[in-house]
Amino acid sequence: MKKTFAHSMILTLLILFMVYPAVADNKAPQKGETLPAFNLPIPKTSAEKAYLGLSGEGVFKIPQIKAKVVIVEIYSMYCPFCQKDAPGINELYHLIEKTPGLKNKMKIIGIGAGNTPFEVDTFKKTYQVPFPLFPDKDFTIHKACGEVRTPYFIVVKINDDGSHRIVHSQLGDYPGPEPFLDLVLKASELK
Amino acid sequence: MQTKKCIHWIGLVGLLSVLPFCQTAFATSDAFKENIYKGETLKPVDSKLMVNVGSQAPDFTLPSVAGGKMTLSRYRGGKNVVLSFVPAAWTPVCSDQWPGYNIIKGIFEQNDAILFGITVDNIPTLFAWTNQMGKLWFPVLSDFWPHGAVAKKFGVLRSDGVTERALFVIDKKGIIRYIDVHDINKRPPLEDLVGALEKLGK
Numbered sequence: 024m025k026k027t028f029a030h031s032m033i034l035t036l037l038i039l040f041m042v043y044p045a046v047a048d049n050k051a052p053q054k055g056e057t058l059p060a061f062n063l064p065i066p067k068t069s070a071e072k073a074y075l076g077l078s079g080e081g082v083f084k085i086p087q088i089k090a091k092v093v094i095v096e097i098y099s100m101y102c103p104f105c106q107k108d109a110p111g112i113n114e115l116y117h118l119i120e121k122t123p124g125l126k127n128k129m130k131i132i133g134i135g136a137g138n139t140p141f142e143v144d145t146f147k148k149t150y151q152v153p154f155p156l157f158p159d160k161d162f163t164i165h166k167a168c169g170e171v172r173t174p175y176f177i178v179v180k181i182n183d184d185g186s187h188r189i190v191h192s193q194l195g196d197y198p199g200p201e202p203f204l205d206l207v208l209k210a211s212e213l214k
Numbered sequence: 215m216q217t218k219k220c221i222h223w224i225g226l227v228g229l230l231s232v233l234p235f236c237q238t239a240f241a242t243s244d245a246f247k248e249n250i251y252k253g254e255t256l257k258p259v260d261s262k263l264m265v266n267v268g269s270q271a272p273d274f275t276l277p278s279v280a281g282g283k284m285t286l287s288r289y290r291g292g293k294n295v296v297l298s299f300v301p302a303a304w305t306p307v308c309s310d311q312w313p314g315y316n317i318i319k320g321i322f323e324q325n326d327a328i329l330f331g332i333t334v335d336n337i338p339t340l341f342a343w344t345n346q347m348g349k350l351w352f353p354v355l356s357d358f359w360p361h362g363a364v365a366k367k368f369g370v371l372r373s374d375g376v377t378e379r380a381l382f383v384i385d386k387k388g389i390i391r392y393i394d395v396h397d398i399n400k401r402p403p404l405e406d407l408v409g410a411l412e413k414l415g416k
Contacts, residue, residue: 101314101401102243103348141405142314149317172244195244 051169052177054210056189058085059167063134063157071155075130085179086187091128092211097168097175099136100146105174108197109150115200116154128213132157136165136173180211243313253305258397261378264369267393271295271384272367276332276355279340284330284353287388294327294414295384296407299365301376301398303335303343311379311401312354313347318404322352325411327383330355334362334377370395383410 052058062082066072076089085093096112098105112131119125133156135143143158159165168175171194178191191210197203207213265271275285289295300311312331315322322329329352333340336358344354357364357377365371370378381402383392392410396402 099243099310100317100404101310103313103316103346104244106313106317107348137310137401139403139405141403141408145318145404174244 049167049169051171051175051194052189052192054189054191057187058177058179058189059164060084061164061167063132066155075132075155085132086181086185088130088132088181089127090130091181092130092190092207092213093179093181094129094131094207095177095179096131096133097136097165097171097173097177098133098146099173100138100142102173104195104197106150108174109146109152111197111199113150113153115203118200118204125213129207130154134159134164137162178207178210180213243310256398258399259378259395260372260374260398261370261395263393263395264367265382265390265393267390269390271382271388271390272364273388274364274367276357276364277337279337279344279354279356284355286330286384289328289386290388291386294325294386294411296322296327296329296411297332297368297380297382297384298329299332299368299370299377299380299382301333301372301379303333303339312344312350312352314401314404315352316347316350318408319351321408321411325414326386327411327414328352332357332364332377334358334365334371334375372398381407381410383407383414385414 049059062084065077065080065083066075072078075083077083077087085095094115096105100106112133116131119129119131131154133152133154135146135156135158137160138146138158139160140158143156146152147156162170165171168177174195174197176191176193176197177189179187180190181187190212191206198206271286273285273287275283278284286295298312298315315329315331331344331350331352331354333354334357335343337356340354340356344350362371362375362377365377368380368382370380372378379396379398379400379402381392381394381396382390385391391414392407394402394406394410
């Protein structure tokens with residue numbers, strides 16, 4: 024009987040642990056904080072692996088990206104503003120890539136809130152997105168990020184010791200590639 | 215001993231029963247600002263289908279937000295037609311569905327298909343709501359009056375007067391080839407609809 028009790032307790036705790044992230048009142052990532060804990064799959068293509076400085080298979084955490092600053096856009100294929108901003112975010116990528124002092128220091132990734140891999144791929148093809156996009160099919164990351172409206176931008180500064188800090192976050196209001204890059208440079212104090 | 219075992223299981227079942235009431239996940243676009251009504255998780259399906267895959271689609275004529283009226287049978291012999299019923303304007307998952315279809319006009323064209331978006335809201339409500347989505351390439355139709363009459367013909371009118379979140383793919387002969395009466399709380403994955411469209415030509 025003790026065994027049964029122990030089993031049901033363990034099972035109950037496991038379920039609570041599973042349910043908790045769905046009901047927890049997470050808040051949107053803010054400046055000064057660290058990122059909520061979540062993993063992303065290591066990209067399959069060698070070009071995307073090279074861009075992020077990752078290798079092998081499995082999962083990674085954003086601070087493992089080989090960069091000083093990572094711009095994370097939480098978006099959705101179904102979001103009109105994300106669609107409207109897509110060409111401008113692509114321009115930001117090209118602006119960074121063609122600036123020698125920034126090319127290897129600043130990276131962009133997108134996380135498709137509630138988007139399946141097919142939906143992420145559709146968005147990538149439609150807007151010819153040149154940087155890696157990751158599906159968040161079950162809204163796991165979106166929930167961890169306080170169910171923010173989209174697009175939501177998070178600028179993460181990664182220190183040499185592997186620690187990281189959010190230096191800027193904003194809901195929508197993408198001002199275009201140059202002003203946004205200025206904002207990121209100021210916030211991250213990247214020289 | 216049996217009683218205690220039973221209590222454990224009752225506790226477990228009780229806990230599991232909480233799961234369906236966890237708020238449905240959705241990502242609202244900032245395009246709608248704070249104007250999206252956040253309701254509770256609803257009964258996944260609350261109607262009984264009146265049509266089947268393989269049956270002739272019931273014909274209808276409905277007013278369009280862009281003006282004029284659209285008649286389904288007009289497309290017979292010409293185009294495949296996708297009907298996308300969504301429950302209501304200004305609700306989370308619905309506001310999140312048609313903007314996605316708006317960027318895949320090419321997929322519809324490749325499959326010689328057109329799309330009708332349908333809700334039971336009236337034209338002015340649909341006008342204000344769909345304006346937030348950018349310019350839609352497909353007609354949005356109002357099944358407002360007689361209330362939900364078309365949805366009723368297809369068997370997707372719920373008991374509270376809104377429709378199911380349902381997709382119908384109708385071929386050029388007017389035959390229904392695909393039905394997805396989806397859980398109202400969730401957005402249908404795009405790949406399922408695209409898969410159904412791609413099957414039409416085979």
